[in-house]
Structure formats: structure tokens, C-alpha cells
Amino acid sequence: MINFNGALLNPENIKLSSENRAFKYGDAIFETVKVMHKKVIFWEDHYFRLMASMRMLRMKIPMEFTLEFLEQEILKTVAAQGDANTYRVRLNIFRKDGGLYTPKTNKIDYTIEASESSYQIKETYSLDVYKDFYNYSGLLSTIKTNNRMLNTLASIFADENDLDNCILLNEKKGVVEVTNGNIFIIKGGVIKTPALTEGCIKGIIRNKVIDILSKNKDFTLEETSISPFEVQKADEVFITNAIIGVQPVTGYKKKVFTTEVGKKIAGNLKVLQITGV
Structure with missing residues (x-):
């Protein structure tokens, strides 16, 4: 399941248009976070980096984008995947459709994807x-x-x-x-x-x-x-x-x-x- 603007959808039901700005211009940012035993690791640090990045890129931060709201959306997405101990989560934020280099709006959409993570430190690298x-x-x-x-x-x-x-x-x-x-x-x-x-x-x-x-x-x-x-x-x-x-x-x-x-x-x-x- 993928979280698209708060709704949990099957991947085949995610509809991104040809005007999607992440696709056309790379007009998007992301955070990769680790979730272990239903805890988002170092979430406060990730959150404040995300907010700083959105401000720098002139993205409009929704009022509901509090620390607690996004954490719950991440955990909701993880819970829909299964019961593994560790997950890799990607929170992707992109400006809404429209415009050429100049966007029609600075409002955003977001997706949250979670997948099981079993990375082990390698002995040779x-x-x-x-x-x-x-x-x-x-x-x-x-x-x-x-x-x-x-x-x-x-x-x-x-x-x-x-x-x-x-x-x-x-x-x-x-x-x-x-x-x-x-x-x-x-x-x-x-x-x-x-x-x-x-x-x-x-x-x-x-x-x-x-x-x-x-x-x-x-x-x-x-x-x-x-x-x-x-x-x-x-x-x-x-x-x-x-x-x-x-x-x-x-x-x-x-x-x-x-x-x-x-x-x-x-x-x-x-x-x-x-x-x-």
C-alpha cells in the first residue's frame, strides 16, 4: 500500500498525470527514514530537515504538516505493509501539477512508501x-x-x-x-x-x-x-x-x-x- 495525500492505495491505483512536476522537472524532495519496532528513528531530525528544505524551495507547507501528523502517516503506511521489525520509508513531496519551469502553484502533494529492510553491515566493502x-x-x-x-x-x-x-x-x-x-x-x-x-x-x-x-x-x-x-x-x-x-x-x-x-x-x-x- 502507498500513502497518497493520506489515502492508503494499492500501487496500481496511484494516478500521477503527465503534468506531474516530479516527473517533468524533478520538482520534488524526499526523506528516507528507518522505522524499527514501530518507531520512526531520529524522526524529529528528519522532520526539521524536511521543513527547512520545503521553505528553501518555496513549497507551501500545509497547516496539517506537524511533526505528529507526518509521523502518524508514516506509521499508518508501515502498519499496512505487514509485521516486519524494520522498514525503509520514503516520504516524497512534490509541487502540484501544472506550469512549465514556473509552477502554477506552490501547493504540494505527497506520497509515502514503505518496504521491509534487512540491511546488514558488510564485512567487505x-x-x-x-x-x-x-x-x-x-x-x-x-x-x-x-x-x-x-x-x-x-x-x-x-x-x-x-x-x-x-x-x-x-x-x-x-x-x-x-x-x-x-x-x-x-x-x-x-x-x-x-x-x-x-x-x-x-x-x-x-x-x-x-x-x-x-x-x-x-x-x-x-x-x-x-x-x-x-x-x-x-x-x-x-x-x-x-x-x-x-x-x-x-x-x-x-x-x-x-x-x-x-x-x-x-x-x-x-x-x-x-x-x-
């Missing part, structure tokens, strides 16, 4: 750099819009080259993120992650990991620019997103990484997911 196209730095790149062509092409490249993921670069040839999440590198006592000014998504788990690291006196965290050369020289690398949490990377080109710190952070994050604090 390989990366390389995708160089064909760039993710341009700037504020718009930090928003989760539906324009994911670069991520799609990089994912195809990864699949064709037996990789688990690819690093995306910006126009300055600095590391931005991976196709489906943020990236952290560890060298000695310093942990680096690309700054938002590099064009990376304002990841919810990115922020949680930054909070965890800020309380760890063994490491210094830097939000900064990172070169692909620094990735190859790192001791450890890990990636983050809302579904996988923390995934340690074991290989980059011919480099083999350790995973000790990444696994510890993954454990700390699981505690946060359970306790919510």
Missing part, C-alpha cells in the same frame, strides 16, 4: 572515485531533491566495476559524499568529513556521528575539504546514511583499511537508535 561528472558545490546540493542522475550514473559505474559504492567529487575535484550517503575518513587522531560547503547532503546520521565524535577525546573532528589522495592515505573510512547507519569501508583502489573505529561508532549509533538520546 569497496569504493572508488566516479570521475565522469561532478556534484557541484553549493547550498542546493545539500537538499535531497529528486534529481539523482549523478548518483544513478555513479551507481551504474560501481555495478559495472564490481564495487559497492563510488565517491562523488565536486567541481574543485574534492570529495563530496558517496552515492547513497556521507563519508568520513580517519588518519591518526583526526577524523574528517566533507563540509556542507563542499556540496554534501545534510545527512541525519552524519550529524549524529559528529555529535558522537564531539564527545570522544581520542579524536579531533574536522568538517573540511578532502582530496581523493587523502582517502587513499587514510587508516579507516566509513560511510553513513539513515538506513545502514555506519558502514565501514575495507577497500579503496589497492588500499585496505582497518575497521575498528567505524565498528565502534556503529555500535554507539545503535544505542542512540534504541534510546533516542
Whole structure:
């Protein structure tokens, strides 16, 4: 079942017209959230990021779009799927039909889709750099819009080259993120992650990991620019997103990484997911 503007419908009954702006112009944003045991993980963080994104893109926020309302709509959608413990949920918001580049209205429609999730952290995980196209730095790149062509092409490249993921670069040839999440590198006592000014998504788990690291006196965290050369020289690398949490990377080109710190952070994050604090 798919939630379309609050109504639970079978997928074949979802009617999107040829004037749908998400389809024609990518005029849409989304949040991917994890639901475990009927709890929306880090929902408040997702909600406020969503509201900020809608305001930035001049979408009219409906009066009923409260924190509690959207949480209940997500849980209602999940409940209609079955009784699995963990679900991946996508909340998609797009401007109503009509207009060319200039929309007829800034009012929105939304869909919520839920599917069972059984992702397990992989013991081996390989990366390389995708160089064909760039993710341009700037504020718009930090928003989760539906324009994911670069991520799609990089994912195809990864699949064709037996990789688990690819690093995306910006126009300055600095590391931005991976196709489906943020990236952290560890060298000695310093942990680096690309700054938002590099064009990376304002990841919810990115922020949680930054909070965890800020309380760890063994490491210094830097939000900064990172070169692909620094990735190859790192001791450890890990990636983050809302579904996988923390995934340690074991290989980059011919480099083999350790995973000790990444696994510890993954454990700390699981505690946060359970306790919510």
C-alpha cells in the first residue's frame, strides 16, 4: 500500500498525470527514514530537515504538516505493509501539477512508501572515485531533491566495476559524499568529513556521528575539504546514511583499511537508535 495525500492505495491505483512536476522537472524532495519496532528513528531530525528544505524551495507547507501528523502517516503506511521489525520509508513531496519551469502553484502533494529492510553491515566493502561528472558545490546540493542522475550514473559505474559504492567529487575535484550517503575518513587522531560547503547532503546520521565524535577525546573532528589522495592515505573510512547507519569501508583502489573505529561508532549509533538520546 502507498500513502497518497493520506489515502492508503494499492500501487496500481496511484494516478500521477503527465503534468506531474516530479516527473517533468524533478520538482520534488524526499526523506528516507528507518522505522524499527514501530518507531520512526531520529524522526524529529528528519522532520526539521524536511521543513527547512520545503521553505528553501518555496513549497507551501500545509497547516496539517506537524511533526505528529507526518509521523502518524508514516506509521499508518508501515502498519499496512505487514509485521516486519524494520522498514525503509520514503516520504516524497512534490509541487502540484501544472506550469512549465514556473509552477502554477506552490501547493504540494505527497506520497509515502514503505518496504521491509534487512540491511546488514558488510564485512567487505569497496569504493572508488566516479570521475565522469561532478556534484557541484553549493547550498542546493545539500537538499535531497529528486534529481539523482549523478548518483544513478555513479551507481551504474560501481555495478559495472564490481564495487559497492563510488565517491562523488565536486567541481574543485574534492570529495563530496558517496552515492547513497556521507563519508568520513580517519588518519591518526583526526577524523574528517566533507563540509556542507563542499556540496554534501545534510545527512541525519552524519550529524549524529559528529555529535558522537564531539564527545570522544581520542579524536579531533574536522568538517573540511578532502582530496581523493587523502582517502587513499587514510587508516579507516566509513560511510553513513539513515538506513545502514555506519558502514565501514575495507577497500579503496589497492588500499585496505582497518575497521575498528567505524565498528565502534556503529555500535554507539545503535544505542542512540534504541534510546533516542
